Amino acid sequence: MSLYLWFALMVITSFAWIIWFLYRPLKSNKINLESSNIALGKQKLLELEQDLHQNLIDEKQFNQAKEEVSTTLAIELQQVSNIQNNASNNTWVLILILVLLPVMSIGVYQYLTPESNMSQPLESAEKPLSLEQSANKIVQYLQTNKNDSEAWKMLGLTYFELGKLDLSIDAYEKSYQINPKDPRLLVEYASMMISATSDNQFSDQSVKLIKQALKIEPNAPDALYLAGMFAVSQRDFVLTKGLWQRALSALPEGSIDRAVLVNALSELKTVEESKNTPEHSVSVRVDVSDKILKSRSSEDFIMIYVKAAKGRPMPIAIKKIKLKDFTGQMILTDQDSVIQNNQLSTHEQVIAVVRISATGSAMRGVGDIQVLSKAINVANNPSIHLKVK
Numbered sequence: 001m002s003l004y005l006w007f008a009l010m011v012i013t014s015f016a017w018i019i020w021f022l023y024r025p026l027k028s029n030k031i032n033l034e035s036s037n038i039a040l041g042k043q044k045l046l047e048l049e050q051d052l053h054q055n056l057i058d059e060k061q062f063n064q065a066k067e068e069v070s071t072t073l074a075i076e077l078q079q080v081s082n083i084q085n086n087a088s089n090n091t092w093v094l095i096l097i098l099v100l101l102p103v104m105s106i107g108v109y110q111y112l113t114p115e116s117n118m119s120q121p122l123e124s125a126e127k128p129l130s131l132e133q134s135a136n137k138i139v140q141y142l143q144t145n146k147n148d149s150e151a152w153k154m155l156g157l158t159y160f161e162l163g164k165l166d167l168s169i170d171a172y173e174k175s176y177q178i179n180p181k182d183p184r185l186l187v188e189y190a191s192m193m194i195s196a197t198s199d200n201q202f203s204d205q206s207v208k209l210i211k212q213a214l215k216i217e218p219n220a221p222d223a224l225y226l227a228g229m230f231a232v233s234q235r236d237f238v239l240t241k242g243l244w245q246r247a248l249s250a251l252p253e254g255s256i257d258r259a260v261l262v263n264a265l266s267e268l269k270t271v272e273e274s275k276n277t278p279e280h281s282v283s284v285r286v287d288v289s290d291k292i293l294k295s296r297s298s299e300d301f302i303m304i305y306v307k308a309a310k311g312r313p314m315p316i317a318i319k320k321i322k323l324k325d326f327t328g329q330m331i332l333t334d335q336d337s338v339i340q341n342n343q344l345s346t347h348e349q350v351i352a353v354v355r356i357s358a359t360g361s362a363m364r365g366v367g368d369i370q371v372l373s374k375a376i377n378v379a380n381n382p383s384i385h386l387k388v389k
Contacts, residue, residue, distance in 0.1 A: 149179035165196040186213035187222045197325045202230045221247040280345040283383040284352050285329045298324035301360035309349035309375040317344040349375045354386050
């Protein structure tokens with residue numbers, strides 16, 4: 001509305017100036033010129049008659065002077081008439097200008113103003129699209145531009161923001177198939193895969209994508225950071241530290257990502273310093289046969305735990321995940337201990353157990369499949385391989 005208000009004020013100001021300029025001279029002349037000239041003429045005739053009676057002039061001179069007065073009066077009356085006619089004409093000019101000025105102003109304004117701005121008020125400007133609308137727009141675009149890798153990547157990111165993780169991964173896969181040499185795309189795709197799991201597990205495919213990105217761009221900070229996170233999941237803190245320090249060196253000064261890496265390195269150092277005694281772990285790799293996978297629901301749970309080789313059968317340390325999210329390996333440490341005062345590292349001989357269950361209950365139920373390892377020594381940080389056939 002402010003634009004229209006300024007336009008109206010400009011037109012009104014123009015009106016006032018024109019009226020003052022054209023109409024003021026007419027109003028400033030407050031004397032009736034016609035009446036004044038007639039009165040002067042009569043006064044001159046009266047003076048001539050007095051001069052004639054007083055014998056100051058003769059009859060011939062009186063007639064000549066009288067004729068001159070009449071002629072002069074006629075000329076002055078004609079001039080007055082012309083002035084009045086001009087004033088009348090000026091009035092019509094004023095009226096014409098007052099009518100034409102706004103019409104011409106509006107015409108020029110419409111010509112110079114974009115049609116989109118005149119066709120709708122400023123307040124009714126188009127609102128930003130929602131995420132759902134943006135996704136629909138990108139889908140429509142991709143119907144005729146199926147080989148646009150950036151559009152597929154944008155669709156994947158939009159679906160991720162909407163929480164549609166399966167659709168997000170599908171879109172990133174299409175983008176990856178079109179442009180497998182883009183390290184940024186590879187890192188984003190790997191991140192989507194990791195985020196799609198219930199506990200941010202690294203799948204074989206996500207690790208492959210990270211390695212591929214680092215092969216194309218060895219000092220890509222985001223790829224180095226993800227590689228460090230994978231090293232953390234494998235409890236290889238030395239490798240993690242090296243990868244994150246490389247990422248930190250590759251980032252420019254002032255980057256907000258530097259603060260993230262500095263904090264991560266600080267936490268990593270704290271973890272290393274807090275370990276007064278070496279932490280023991282049990283690494284369990286599990287192969288589930290296709291026959292078992294076909295017979296079970298993807299929503300079933302797989303539980304991997306260790307229990308004492310002798311004594312009470314309750315789990316010492318355990319991890320549980322849905323079968324569809326299992327990547328093939330789990331590592332049990334003190335952090336996975338069921339009871340705080342009964343840490344995994346305090347035990348010696350233990351047995352590793354793998355159980356597939358529909359309920360995920362701690363107690364073995366009907367239909368559960370279970371496989372046990374032989375006795376192993378926790379102090380040796382064992383790595384075992386179990387098969388569920």
